[in-house]
Structure formats: C-alpha cells, structure tokens
Amino acid sequence: MRLDRFGETIAHVDLAARTWKMKPAPEEWVRKYVGARGLGVRYVLENGAGVDPLSPENVLCFLNGPLSGSEANMSGRWACVTKSPLTGTVTDSHQGGWTAARLRWAGFDGLIFEGAAQTPTYVLVQDGQLSFHDASDVWGLGIHETVRILKERHGGKDVSVNAIGPAGEKLSRFAAWVNEDDRAFGRGGTGAVGGVKKLKAIVIVAGHRKSEVSDPEAWKQVRRETLDMIRDEANITSPKKGGLSVYGTNVITNITNRIGALGTRNSQSTSFGERAEAISGETVVETILTGNPTCHACPVACKKEVEVKDGPWKGLKMESVEYEPAWSLGSNCENDDLGSIAKLIDQCNDLGLDPIELGNVLSAYMEATERGWVKGEGLAWGDAEGMVRMTDALALREGDGDLLAEGAARAAAGLGHPEIAMAVKGQAVPAYDPRGMKGMGLGYATSNRGACHLRGYVAAAELGVVPIEADPLEWKGKGALLKTFQDLHAFGDSMDLCKFSAFAEGADEYAKQYAVALGRAVSADEVMLAGERVYNLERYYNNLAGFGSGSDTLPDRFLEEPSDAGGSKGHVCELGPMLDEYYAERGWEEGVVPEAKLAQLQIP
Amino acid sequence: MPLHVKVYATLRPVVGGRSVELPLEEGATVRDLVDCMVARWPELEVMMIEDGEVSRRVHVFVDGRSARHLPDGAETVLLEGQEIAVSPAVAGG
Numbered sequence: 229m230r231l232d233r234f235g236e237t238i239a240h241v242d243l244a245a246r247t248w249k250m251k252p253a254p255e256e257w258v259r260k261y262v263g264a265r266g267l268g269v270r271y272v273l274e275n276g277a278g279v280d281p282l283s284p285e286n287v288l289c290f291l292n293g294p295l296s297g298s299e300a301n302m303s304g305r306w307a308c309v310t311k312s313p314l315t316g317t318v319t320d321s322h323q324g325g326w327t328a329a330r331l332r333w334a335g336f337d338g339l340i341f342e343g344a345a346q347t348p349t350y351v352l353v354q355d356g357q358l359s360f361h362d363a364s365d366v367w368g369l370g371i372h373e374t375v376r377i378l379k380e381r382h383g384g385k386d387v388s389v390n391a392i393g394p395a396g397e398k399l400s401r402f403a404a405w406v407n408e409d410d411r412a413f414g415r416g417g418t419g420a421v422g423g424v425k426k427l428k429a430i431v432i433v434a435g436h437r438k439s440e441v442s443d444p445e446a447w448k449q450v451r452r453e454t455l456d457m458i459r460d461e462a463n464i465t466s467p468k469k470g471g472l473s474v475y476g477t478n479v480i481t482n483i484t485n486r487i488g489a490l491g492t493r494n495s496q497s498t499s500f501g502e503r504a505e506a507i508s509g510e511t512v513v514e515t516i517l518t519g520n521p522t523c524h525a526c527p528v529a530c531k532k533e534v535e536v537k538d539g540p541w542k543g544l545k546m547e548s549v550e551y552e553p554a555w556s557l558g559s560n561c562e563n564d565d566l567g568s569i570a571k572l573i574d575q576c577n578d579l580g581l582d583p584i585e586l587g588n589v590l591s592a593y594m595e596a597t598e599r600g601w602v603k604g605e606g607l608a609w610g611d612a613e614g615m616v617r618m619t620d621a622l623a624l625r626e627g628d629g630d631l632l633a634e635g636a637a638r639a640a641a642g643l644g645h646p647e648i649a650m651a652v653k654g655q656a657v658p659a660y661d662p663r664g665m666k667g668m669g670l671g672y673a674t675s676n677r678g679a680c681h682l683r684g685y686v687a688a689a690e691l692g693v694v695p696i697e698a699d700p701l702e703w704k705g706k707g708a709l710l711k712t713f714q715d716l717h718a719f720g721d722s723m724d725l726c727k728f729s730a731f732a733e734g735a736d737e738y739a740k741q742y743a744v745a746l747g748r749a750v751s752a753d754e755v756m757l758a759g760e761r762v763y764n765l766e767r768y769y770n771n772l773a774g775f776g777s778g779s780d781t782l783p784d785r786f787l788e789e790p791s792d793a794g795g796s797k798g799h800v801c802e803l804g805p806m807l808d809e810y811y812a813e814r815g816w817e818e819g820v821v822p823e824a825k826l827a828q829l830q831i832p
Numbered sequence: 833m834p835l836h837v838k839v840y841a842t843l844r845p846v847v848g849g850r851s852v853e854l855p856l857e858e859g860a861t862v863r864d865l866v867d868c869m870v871a872r873w874p875e876l877e878v879m880m881i882e883d884g885e886v887s888r889r890v891h892v893f894v895d896g897r898s899a900r901h902l903p904d905g906a907e908t909v910l911l912e913g914q915e916i917a918v919s920p921a922v923a924g925g
Contacts, residue, residue, distance in 0.1 A: 471841045471922035505850070550924075551924040688923050795893070
C-alpha cells in the first residue's frame with residue numbers, strides 16, 4: 229500500500245447502469261486539494277453548483293485522505309462530500325472507526341456515486357473490486373439490524389458496513405450515514421442523498437495492510453514524534469490522563485455551563501444551572517461507563533461506551549454520549565435525563581439522523597408548543613419519552629414528524645415562526661452559545677456548510693487548551709484567529725486526520741507527516757496555504773450556488789437577546805465587527821471570493 | 833472564610849468529590865486558592881503550577897469567568913458569595 233500513490237484508485241460508480249470504473253484523480257487536484265474534504269469539494273464543484281441536491285444528478289463522494297488507513301496517529305478517518313439537501317451548500321462530514329482504513333486496504337482511495345439505482349442496492353468493496361447487490365431485504369430496516377445482517381452475510385471478520393437508515397430512505401434533510409453502528413457522517417443530510425440514489429449501504433471487506441513509503445525510518449520517526457505529543461501529559465489527548473481521553477468530548481459540559489455558553493431551552497438561556505452536572509461527561513464516567521473504544525490508529529480513545537442503569541431504557545448499551553448530543557438533546561431541550569439522551573443518540577445511530585439537528589428541531593418545536601403555535605398536543609420541555617416517540621415519527625415522516633424531518637429552519641418556517649430556528653444557512657447550531665464564546669459565533673456564521681463548530685474550532689483557544697489563548701467574551705482579534713483554525717482544519721480534514729490531533733499537533737507536524745508519506749517536501753506555510761485554498765474553494769462553490777452578501781449571519785437571538793446566566797451574563801455576540809475583521813483577513817468582499825483571490829490561490 | 837469550590841474533570845479523582853471546602857482567609861486570591869489546593873493534594877502541583885505561576889493548564893472560574901481573563905488575573909481577590917470552580921483546561925467536540 230504505497231502512500232505516495234494516493235489518488236490513483238478512485239472508483240466512479242454509475243448506480244443507474246450498475247457499472248463502475250477506476251479513474252485516478254487528476255494529479256493537479258491531488259496536489260492542490262490534498263484528498264478527502266478538499267478533493268471531494270473539487271469533484272462536487274466539477275458536477276456543477278446548480279444541481280438539485282435531492283436529485284440523482286447530485287454526486288456523492290466518499291474519499292480517503294493520503295494518510296487514511298496508514299499507521300499515522302489518529303488517521304482512521306474518511307470524508308463524505310456532496311451538495312447538502314439541508315443547506316444547498318457544499319458539505320463534508322467525517323467518520324472515525326475502521327471503515328476508512330478498510331477502504332484503503334481493499335485497494336480504493338475513494339468511491340464516487342453518480343445517478344440513482346432503480347431498486348434498493350448496496351455495494352460490496354473487496355480486493356480491488358466493486359459489485360452491486362440487491363438491498364431489498366434490508367431496505368426499511370434500522371442501521372443496527374442492517375449492519376448485523378450484512379456483516380454476517382459477508383464473512384463477519386474484517387467487515388465494515390456504512391449504511392443509511394429509515395430517515396435517509398425517507399429523505400429527511402438531516403439524515404446521516406452511520407458506519408459500524410455508531411460513527412456517523414452527521415450534519416448536512418448526506419444520508420438523504422443516499423436515499424435518493426437508493427444506495428442503502430457500502431460493505432467493505434479487507435484485512436490489515438501495511439503502508440509503504442520511500443523512507444521507512446523517517447516514517448517511523450515522525451509517527452514517534454507525533455505520538456509523543458499526543459501522549460504528553462500536558463495535552464488533553466494524553467491516554468487515560470488527559471481530560472478528552474478520560475471523559476470524552478462531554479468533558480466540557482460543566483465548563484461551558486459555568487461560562488454561560490451552554491444553550492438551554494432552544495437558546496433562550498445560556499446556562500442549565502446545577503442540572504448540567506446530570507448530563508456531563510463526569511456523570512457519564514461516574515455512573516454508566518462500560519468501555520472506552522477507539523478508532524483505527526488512535527491512542528486517545530475518546531469514545532465512551534455506556535449501559536443505561538435505570539428508567540425506561542434500562543439495559544440499553546450504546547456509544548457514545550458526546551458533548552454535542554448531550555447538549556442538543558439535553559439542556560437545549562431542558563432534558564436532564566441521561567438515560568434518555570443515550571436512548572436518543574442510539575435512535576440517531578439506528579434511524580440515521582444527525583443528533584445536533586434533531587435536538588434543535590425538537591427544541592424549536594418545544595418552544596413553538598410553549599408559545600401556542602403548534603396545533604395539537606406538541607411537545608413539552610424535558611418530555612424525554614415524548615422526544616423518543618417524536619424521533620421515531622420524524623424518521624418515518626409521520627404526523628408532525630414529517631415537517632420536523634425537514635430540519636429546524638424549514639420546520640420553524642413551516643410553523644410560521646422562522647425566528648425560533650437557531651440555524652445558519654439552514655443548518656442548526658452546535659453546542660457553544662455565541663454569546664458566551666464569540667469566536668465560535670463568528671465560526672458558525674462563516675462556516676461553509678452552515679452552522680458548524682468543526683470548520684474552525686476556535687473553542688480550543690477560547691477554552692485555553694492550545695498555546696494561542698483567547699478570552700471567549702472578547703470579539704477583537706477573532707477574525708484572524710478563526711481564519712487560522714479554519715485553514716489548519718481544512719488541511720487536516722483533507723489528510724484526513726482526526727480534528728482532535730490539533731490539540732497536540734500543529735501545521736509543522738502535519739507538514740512532516742505529509743512530506744514523508746507522499747515523498748513531497750512541504751513547509752508549515754504551505755500546509756496553511758493548502759488549507760486556505762480548500763476553504764476558498766468551498767466558498768467559491770457556495771458563491772456559485774447563490775450564497776453571497778448577507779449569508780454569513782446568526783439568528784437574531786444571539787445578536788439581540790443578552791445572555792441571562794453564567795460568565796457571559798449581559799453579553800450578545802458582536803458579529804458585525806468580527807465579520808469585518810474576518811473578511812479583511814480572508815480578502816473577501818462581503819462573503820464573496822473575488823477573482824483576484826481565486827487567481828492567487830489557483831482556484832479551481 | 834471557608835470557600836466552597838466546585839471541581840471538574842480530572843481534578844475529581846484527586847480530590848475525591850465534586851466539590852471541596854477550602855479554609856481561606858479574608859482577602860485570599862486565586863493564587864492563594866491554587867496554593868491551598870496544592871498543599872492539600874500535592875499531586876496537583878504538576879497540573880496547577882508552572883514555572884512558579886498558576887499554570888495555563890488550569891482555570892479558576894470566578895462567577896463564570898476564568899481568572900486568566902479578569903483584570904487582576906491570579907491576584908483576583910475572592911469574595912464571599914461568588915461561585916468558584918476549578919477545572920483543568922479542556923476542550924471537546
């Protein structure tokens with residue numbers, strides 16, 4: 229498995245004709261856009277920005293990066309890139325687990341699906357070959373059952389199954405692909421694109437293959453160096469010692485709650501008070517933790533496997549109670565029942581839904597219920613059993629669930645009150661209230677895939693875990709800070725390394741790994757430039773798709789209603805001046821990439 | 833004044849609970865709080881003190897604001913009635 233030949237084995241799959249052809253990615257694209265996220269965006273651009281995302285003409289790209297499946301630390305990632313049915317922007321999402329590695333070991337760098345199958349179909353990828361199979365018997369089934377059946381059918385060992393659930397089949401605009409039961413391509417509605425294509429699953433069978441590089445000693449050395457950084461006790465990634473490793477992502481709930489950045493009751497409040505403790509990572513570990521599973525080539529093991537100990541969902545075993553769903557389905561819905569949060573996350577994993585959007589659409593529906601805008605019973609704050617029932621109805625598009633399956637922005641508009649959707653460009657916000665973490669607010673507004681915390685994780689600076697430290701309540705300087713994070717992550721997502729690698733590594737380490745793996749010397753500056761190019765490519769696509777001046781904004785609630793609790797009390801998010809700073813740093817004109825910038829970055 | 837302090841994340845197994853009572857005197861500062869905790873649980877020194885100063889690996893939150901971002905920093909005087917919490921610097925997803 230030669231890492232320097234990345235990009236040569238991309239399968240273009242015509243689902244209508246049931247044919248496929250291996251075509252190398254253009255060398256220029258691989259050089260400029262690296263792989264995974266960046267390369268995927270280039271393919272999506274090539275398909276045209278005007279395509280209807282819920283039509284067979286949309287292209288669905290599953291792509292590895294040059295490091296996916298290698299021995300590089302935290303490299304068990306691949307990307308799904310398409311035009312989003314939720315936002316109309318280009319979107320990319322990333323899964324951990326073992327699927328990316330198995331795809332590489334099976335002899336593929338990526339799978340690009342075009343057209344739509346006539347009948348439910350799944351593909352099998354094995355030994356450099358791809359075959360088409362009837363999925364009628366698993367169509368309509370949940371992901372857990374689909375994974376079980378297909379794994380058993382294809383040998384059980386060394387098998388990864390990436391599947392959509394009923395939500396994707398019913399074209400929910402926030403349907404997700406989920407692999408190995410619980411690692412999702414969340415956000416953006418990639419699962420609905422699979423539903424349109426009648427593509428139920430991708431089954432990959434492959435045993436381990438070792439990487440080949442031109443300088444094995446340098447490869448060993450760079451991996452040792454990065455492993456030492458990840459293990460360093462000063463870093464939160466330190467196995468079994470750092471906060472991220474011990475408690476998982478949910479380690480921050482108590483902190484964001486304290487500083488006034490944990491949205492509550494559809495962001496009507498900025499703190500869940502003393503009730504936050506019940507949904508925190510500390511409580512998960514102290515009460516329901518059963519294991520610490522990990523992904524390919526990752527020593528951190530941030531995933532938390534749990535078993536619910538009491539209540540209606542007693543006995544449920546699942547992973548993983550992350551920070552985002554603990555917020556979206558917890559404080560955001562005024563729900564402090566940890567067992568129900570585990571149940572709702574597991575429903576997302578089984579039905580194929582994005583839990584961030586689910587929590588937001590439910591909280592908007594709850595607010596509408598409270599204000600008397602829902603005909604019928606509606607849903608009360610904190611009604612955990614009602615949330616579970618509504619999630620099933622949503623996935624099957626039954627009753628009000630049909631409207632809610634459209635996502636928070638469309639659902640709130642359908643209820644006649646678009647202002648209660650906490651969304652940007654049609655995608656709901658994640659778990660950092662922009663009034664308490666202002667750089668994150670700027671990040672939501674300028675994210676190229678709709679509101680997102682992962683395009684530029686400024687939280688690392690605002691929470692003080694990286695050397696560049698920033699006051700979460702200060703808006704000045706956040707434009708430049710965010711650009712740095714966005715560009716670094718755009719490169720990391722294109723490699724494809726776990727986002728959390730950036731808690732221990734930086735552009736220097738990314739450059740070293742890239743150089744040794746691909747045999748092409750690059751500097752840290754070139755890494756940042758490549759990230760900037762990917763970010764601008766996405767923005768260029770979105771500009772062509774109709775996003776321009778005024779698209780980079782936040783819900784009025786964050787701009788006009790002051791925080792009511794925690795350290796941010798009295799604050800709003802000063803988006804306007806931050807945007808001015810940011811556009812100046814980017815060289816954009818009101819959110820549009822000018823021709824000169826495109827030429828400078830050699831886009832497309 | 834006995835000060836009630838909430839503790840988070842990897843500090844909890846060390847102090848053995850979700851909060852602690854610290855016997856601080858009137859006029860005690862954030863730095864005094866950190867010193868008091870290190871004196872009581874010496875294994876916290878590696879996390880809480882760096883080059884003789886309060887480490888950037890730890891936050892002392894005073895009414896929800898990290899002392900690092902308050903005008904007086906580690907010299908911020910703690911007052912009765914304030915909500916105090918101590919946490920290692922952490923981030924998630």
